[in-house]
Amino acid sequence: MGDTLSTPSYVGRFAPSPSGPLHFGSLVAALASYLDAHAHRGKWLVRMEDIDPPREHPKAADLILKALDVYGLHWDDSVLFQSDRSEAYDEVLDTLLRAEKLYPCTCTRKKLAGLNGVYPGYCRHQRVIPSQPHGLRLLCSNQVMQFQDRIQGDQSFDLSSLGDFVLRRKDGLYAYQLAVCVDDHFQGVTHIVRGVDILDSTPRQLYLQSQLHYPHPVYAHVPVITQNNGNKLSKQNHAPAIPLNDPRPLIIKALRAFGLKPEPDLLMNSVEEILSWGIKNWSTRHMAGKKQILQDSL
Numbered sequence: 401m402g403d404t405l406s407t408p409s410y411v412g413r414f415a416p417s418p419s420g421p422l423h424f425g426s427l428v429a430a431l432a433s434y435l436d437a438h439a440h441r442g443k444w445l446v447r448m449e450d451i452d453p454p455r456e457h458p459k460a461a462d463l464i465l466k467a468l469d470v471y472g473l474h475w476d477d478s479v480l481f482q483s484d485r486s487e488a489y490d491e492v493l494d495t496l497l498r499a500e501k502l503y504p505c506t507c508t509r510k511k512l513a514g515l516n517g518v519y520p521g522y523c524r525h526q527r528v529i530p531s532q533p534h535g536l537r538l539l540c541s542n543q544v545m546q547f548q549d550r551i552q553g554d555q556s557f558d559l560s561s562l563g564d565f566v567l568r569r570k571d572g573l574y575a576y577q578l579a580v581c582v583d584d585h586f587q588g589v590t591h592i593v594r595g596v597d598i599l600d601s602t603p604r605q606l607y608l609q610s611q612l613h614y615p616h617p618v619y620a621h622v623p624v625i626t627q628n629n630g631n632k633l634s635k636q637n638h639a640p641a642i643p644l645n646d647p648r649p650l651i652i653k654a655l656r657a658f659g660l661k662p663e664p665d666l667l668m669n670s671v672e673e674i675l676s677w678g679i680k681n682w683s684t685r686h687m688a689g690k691k692q693i694l695q696d697s698l
């Protein structure tokens with residue numbers, strides 16, 4: 401197996417947003433991070449990224465934790481809820497503001513329409529915090545961010561083409577990019593395994609980590625599961641919740657998504673035995689460079 405499999409201080413995590421129950425696509429992400437952590441004899445943490453109440457469903461966090469438990473994906477330590485972490489986020493925002501690495505942005509949604517999410521820096525020179533509602537953006541340099549992804553290979557992103565990104569939104573909510581970096585650091589996460597749909601968040605997170613003098617985790621972005629029409633399985637595309645009565649067929653289907661080749665009779669075993677098989681046979685090699693896997697091909 402890979403050369404990193406004897407990392408003694410490995411800490412991995414699964415970090416779902418509670419906008420709905422787990423579907424097959426999110427199970428694949430959860431299982432990949434779980435198997436990678438256990439194959440390295442590391443810790444596997446679960447963090448609930450519940451910082452966006454308008455997009456959340458009140459029962460989703462409980463449903464996700466229940467599903468992980470039924471699927472045998474037992475986490476180490478207690479679950480960290482980002483909704484409890486405001487103080488830590490405020491402290492980091494304050495540090496960045498004092499270092500003049502953040503600036504207030506008062507642009508309206510209308511002004512930013514049609515820019516494809518790339519902010520052209522209209523408020524870059526604004527230093528005084530205005531009394532009207534404003535977001536806080538990270539002042540980004542023009543550097544090219546490079547990293548080696550364990551599955552997707554060499555990556556290179558020009559930060560200037562991503563634009564200064566938001567760390568606190570105009571509606572007062574903390575941005576994902578801020579919370580994820582602060583908490584990955586707080587929890588001592590060394591290895592991040594997640595869906596390739598957020599690959600372009602990684603250069604932003606690497607940049608923010610360096611601004612905060614945090615060490616960089618190692619990244620592996622797994623392919624996303626797609627439907628026949630090419631759409632990725634997601635809550636927006638109404639992917640069904642994973643069944644809780646018998647987890648075994650879907651775990652085996654997820655193992656096949658990783659390019660592993662379980663024998664048909666693995667299905668006769670218990671969930672624990674199937675997961676042990678997955679840990680023993682885990683490898684990222686078969687997914688190299690793959691961005692999508694068609695659900696119907698599994």
Ligand code: GLU
Nearest residue numbers: 414415416417449580594
């Ligand atoms: N909470 C994010 C999501 O559900 C994942 C964040 C991450 O793994 O960095 O898409």
Ligand code: ZN
Nearest residue numbers: 505506507523
């Ligand atoms: Zn602005």
